[in-house]
Amino acid sequence: xxxxxxxxxxxxxxxxxxxxxxxxxxxxxxxxxxxxxxxxxxxxxxxxxxxxxxxxxxxxxxxxxxxxxxxxxxxxxxxxxxxxxxxxxxxxxxxxxxxxxxxxxxxxxxxxxxxxxxxxxxxxxxxxxxxxxxxxxxxxxxxxxxxxxxxxxxxxxxxxxxxxxxxxxxxxxxxxxxxxxxxxxxxxxxxxxxxxxxxxxxxxxxxxxxxxxxxxxxxxxxxxxxxxxxxxxxxxxxxxxxxxxxxxxxxxxxxxxxxxxxxxxxxxxxxxxxxxxxxxxxxxxxxxxxxxxxxxxxxxxx
Amino acid sequence: xxxxxxxxxxxxxxxxxxxxxxxxxxxxxxxxxxxxxxxxxxxxxxxxxxxxxxxxxxxxxxxxxxxxxxxxxxxxxxxxxxxxxxxxxxxxxxxxxxxxxxxxxxxxxxxxxxxxxxxxxxxxxxxxxxxxxxxxxxxxxxxxxxxxxxxxxxxxxxxxxxxxxxxxxxxxxxxxxxxxxxxxxxxxxxxxxxxxxxxxxxxxxxxxxxxxxxxxxxxxxxxxxxxxxxxxxxxxxxxxxxxxxxxxxxxxxxxxxxxxxxxxxxxxxxxxxxxxxxxxxxxxxxxxxxxxxxxxxxxxxx
DNA sequence: CTAATAGTGTCTCTAAGACAGTATTCA
DNA sequence: TGAATACTGTCTTAGAGACACTATTAG
Numbered sequence: 001x002x003x004x005x006x007x008x009x010x011x012x013x014x015x016x017x018x019x020x021x022x023x024x025x026x027x028x029x030x031x032x033x034x035x036x037x038x039x040x041x042x043x044x045x046x047x048x049x050x051x052x053x054x055x056x057x058x059x060x061x062x063x064x065x066x067x068x069x070x071x072x073x074x075x076x077x078x079x080x081x082x083x084x085x086x087x088x089x090x091x092x093x094x095x096x097x098x099x100x101x102x103x104x105x106x107x108x109x110x111x112x113x114x115x116x117x118x119x120x121x122x123x124x125x126x127x128x129x130x131x132x133x134x135x136x137x138x139x140x141x142x143x144x145x146x147x148x149x150x151x152x153x154x155x156x157x158x159x160x161x162x163x164x165x166x167x168x169x170x171x172x173x174x175x176x177x178x179x180x181x182x183x184x185x186x187x188x189x190x191x192x193x194x195x196x197x198x199x200x201x202x203x204x205x206x207x208x209x210x211x212x213x214x215x216x217x218x219x220x221x222x223x224x225x226x227x228x229x230x231x232x233x234x235x236x237x238x239x240x241x242x243x244x245x246x247x248x249x250x251x252x253x254x255x256x257x258x259x260x261x262x263x264x265x266x267x268x269x270x271x272x273x274x275x276x277x278x279x280x281x282x283x284x285x286x287x288x289x290x291x292x293x294x295x296x297x298x299x300x301x302x
Numbered sequence: 303x304x305x306x307x308x309x310x311x312x313x314x315x316x317x318x319x320x321x322x323x324x325x326x327x328x329x330x331x332x333x334x335x336x337x338x339x340x341x342x343x344x345x346x347x348x349x350x351x352x353x354x355x356x357x358x359x360x361x362x363x364x365x366x367x368x369x370x371x372x373x374x375x376x377x378x379x380x381x382x383x384x385x386x387x388x389x390x391x392x393x394x395x396x397x398x399x400x401x402x403x404x405x406x407x408x409x410x411x412x413x414x415x416x417x418x419x420x421x422x423x424x425x426x427x428x429x430x431x432x433x434x435x436x437x438x439x440x441x442x443x444x445x446x447x448x449x450x451x452x453x454x455x456x457x458x459x460x461x462x463x464x465x466x467x468x469x470x471x472x473x474x475x476x477x478x479x480x481x482x483x484x485x486x487x488x489x490x491x492x493x494x495x496x497x498x499x500x501x502x503x504x505x506x507x508x509x510x511x512x513x514x515x516x517x518x519x520x521x522x523x524x525x526x527x528x529x530x531x532x533x534x535x536x537x538x539x540x541x542x543x544x545x546x547x548x549x550x551x552x553x554x555x556x557x558x559x560x561x562x563x564x565x566x567x568x569x570x571x572x573x574x575x576x577x578x579x580x581x582x583x584x585x586x587x588x589x590x591x592x593x594x595x596x597x598x599x600x601x602x603x604x
Numbered sequence: 605c606t607a608a609t610a611g612t613g614t615c616t617c618t619a620a621g622a623c624a625g626t627a628t629t630c631a
Numbered sequence: 632t633g634a635a636t637a638c639t640g641t642c643t644t645a646g647a648g649a650c651a652c653t654a655t656t657a658g
Contacts, residue, residue, distance in 0.1 A: 106411065
């Protein structure tokens with residue numbers, strides 16, 4: 001910033017002003033980051049001929065302290081004065097998963113004034129995506145109680161209500177998280193209200209069983225974003241190992257979108273985003289398939 | 303939140319814990335909201351037969367205090383302890399433009415640790431869109447020095463650099479803001495670096511003339527978002543008056559996208575998002591055109 | 605009549621949905 | 632051989648780009 005020679009109403013120049021600026025005069029909220037770390041894994045499979053099903057997984061940490069003691073929460077923590085939001089997010093990510101070089105993006109800043117029973121906390125959520133094999137430094141090494149939860153996301157109701165000047169669109173989303181025998185669940189109501197020219201989206205937790213804070217909202221939001229973004233970006237490849245078959249890739253799309261895709265159309269669509277390799281699978285009780293790798297934008301023709 | 307009977311390592315229940323929780327033990331950043339309020343207006347036009355050109359406008363406030371005294375900044379302010387982020391944003395919006403019922407969405411939380419020379423400030427930016435006529439309660443009533451600036455946005459360079467494991471995509475964006483004779487300008491470098499599986503986007507201000515803080519980045523980001531979102535949502539209609547011609551609507555799309563569109567294709571594309579009215583324009587030195595209105599989703603067939 | 609905008613018709617090309625059909629492996 | 636996945640060919644439909652063409656007004 002260039003030196004500003006102007007003087008304010010107190011006759012101070014900018015350096016003088018900054019010299020005596022007292023930052024402690026106002027009460028301030030705490031700021032945290034919360035990480036949504038997603039992977040995809042194979043489910044167990046009994047029939048040796050069938051392909052294993054894929055499942056979306058999310059990392060949660062069991063709370064060892066109040067509030068929400070004993071419940072499960074997103075990994076996260078307070079942002080310190082000397083680090084940026086991104087840095088705080090990477091620090092959290094690293095401390096929970098021991099990995100660093102993964103895709104990460106900021107999602108949303110959650111600012112309801114009563115989000116946290118302790119004090120006013122504003123939380124910025126980030127989503128990270130990684131191939132599960134790259135994280136076999138399994139979460140739980142340092143965090144005593146970290147676990148991967150298999151996520152099932154389903155829209156169980158859609159409702160449209162007319163109001164005086166517009167309409168409300170309401171969606172009930174139920175999520176079930178499984179880890180072994182344990183099950184967590186939550187239902188979130190997403191309301192888009194349109195009133196004249198005002199459009200507002202609101203999320204409320206209808207029911208949450210075992211999920212701390214307002215984290216069920218964050219999970220719902222992140223999955224919605226992921227579903228959206230997988231359609232128009234290459235984000236899905238961050239969930240894949242270096243080599244994969246097209247069927248596996250398709251399964252990942254299917255598990256995130258929550259619907260089946262037609263193989264022919266899928267292959268056409270991703271054709272110029274993948275590159276064939278010489279290798280192929282050999283294991284299973286059926287025709288082997290070629291292994292592909294991601295073809296980054298810079299290898300494609302402009 | 304339901305009562306939690308568990309006791310933590312100090313033997314406290316959750317209510318007991320909250321009772322003695324001391325929120326003041328950590329140093330905390332300040333949090334602000336910054337508003338990007340956009341409208342579209344007609345430029346002056348000498349030839350009575352020609353249609354007036356449209357221009358995108360942004361509201362800025364002249365800083366009356368350090369830091370950046372005398373420069374122009376986005377309207378915004380500190381988030382108080384008792385209001386949510388959204389509430390803070392609406393409050394700011396209302397206090398600057400005297401309007402309330404307009405479209406608003408959260409954009410991004412800016413968290414570099416040295417963004418503000420006074421102290422650590424995290425800022426959450428919001429974008430608001432409104433029809434200019436609804437805001438003829440012109441900004442400046444209470445804010446001494448508020449003004450609408452005509453925004454020109456242009457990508458002046460695109461560069462691709464190969465690195466060891468990936469590539470960097472760099473974009474130089476120049477923005478010029480005009481208000482009467484005054485001109486503000488800024489150049490922002492947007493770098494998308496892809497390294498292995500890590501993708502990161504970084505924005506740096508190369509040059510800023512008269513624009514305070516890192517607000518040039520926020521403006522660049524908002525316009526990029528607007529450009530993107532106008533393609534797949536109905537967001538543009540928030541910038542239109544209740545009745546408009548299709549040519550006007552097309553102009554708004556053109557001014558935001560920064561390129562010309564073909565009328566035939568444009569009309570096809572928006573055909574089921576607008577509804578014809580009985581009225582039409584009568585003024586100009588050429589064929590009059592029908593006036594349309596926005597047809598909200600709930601009037602369309604599902 | 606002219607300059608301007610308003611609005612339509614139609615050819616082409618591309619991408620996606622649908623689905624039938626062929627190919628290849630392992631036990 | 633049969634059960635499974637891997638992969639291809641092609642018909643159809645929807646939408647966008649391109650562009651030529653017609654329509655209508657004020658002056």
